[in-house]
Amino acid sequence: MLLPVIVISQFLCTSLWFAGNAVLPDIIKNFPLEMNLLANLTSMVQFGFISGTLVFAVFSISDIFPPSKVFFICGITAALFNLAICLELSDVRLLLLFRFLTGFMLAGIYPVGMKIASDYFKDGLGKSLGFLVGALVLGTAFPHLLRTLTTAFPWKSLIYATSALSLIGAGSVFIFVPNGPFRMAGQKFDLSASFSGFKNSNFRSVAFGYFGHMWELYTFWAFLPGMLLFYNSKHPASSLNVSLFSFLIIASGALSCIAGGLLSQKFGAKRIATIALAVSGLCCLLSSLFLFIDSVYLFVxxxxxxxxxxxxxxxxxxxxxxxxxPERLRGTSLTLVNCIGFTITIISIQVINYLAKAFNSPYIYMVLAIGPALGLLALLKDKNKKVC
Structure with a gap:
């Protein structure tokens, strides 16, 4: 019964991730001169997450300290920083700082949640992480649904709601999830040891596959509302509800995470990951075609x-x-790979934002195919059949 608690808690806490994005049109009214607010607001959460994962990796926090307590403290603190954007802020730098700090604390939620799962479910880890990452995806999408349901209320009500959810999730892990049976005492930080996994070709292959995946994922999520708005502008009769369809499309990934985890038990995680990365890369290449297609059903x-x-x-x-x-540095390795992966998301978001301003063309999303292409190259280059 512990997995549902971990999964639901991760969902509740990660609802903070795109809370700022969901109310961006309202926030922009306070900062009308900030032309890059979407890219910068998203990037600051990512940058905060990266900084947090780096600190957690340097001090091996999730390996040395009880991960449930780390999750609890970070969930509470992240909720408070999320609430801070409801203050009457006249300086956009304060807004970006609070989003940065929220992202920093999310580093103690997402990778630490995976660490908790790996301490409990040594066998069938892919299935367990499928549910966990599905919870992250659903949590990321959830603010868009909340915005759809709360349009009659002030935008701050969404921020209050997501912070309350994070408090509930943090408390649930603290109360119901003790240390797992497979948890091993961590080591003190050793820079060379933290990167030692990259000496292993299997580890290196899947890490670079993940990096290619990250080049695409968060940029797609961040610019998805813009794609929907663009389609509405070209096809006024479609009148797609941007918040609702942003939620549905992002949240659909929760189902594929669970399905991927289940399929990996039969066909192998690497094979399913390779297929998924190839399909999403193809979608990047076809994006410009479907943004102009007349059928709204085909587009959706x-x-x-x-x-x-x-x-x-x-x-x-x-x-x-x-x-x-390396077994004794599993938590640190997960955190470090996450750190590098989310660094890549910032670069990708800023590149697409620059291209959008410079060219104002739907063809810019084809650039996202670079990540899946390089990720596939890393995965297919490794001939070792033990990676499964």
């Missing part, structure tokens, strides 16, 4: 396929990284 179906495939490989890569990492 395409975005759903993209949402499903772009996320399906997330838990599989995490499982493969955990399995191929």
């Amino acid at each position: 179906s395409f975005l759903l396929i993209w949402g499903l495939s772009a996320t399906a490989d997330s838990p599989l890569f995490s499982s493969l990284v955990a399995k191929n990492a």
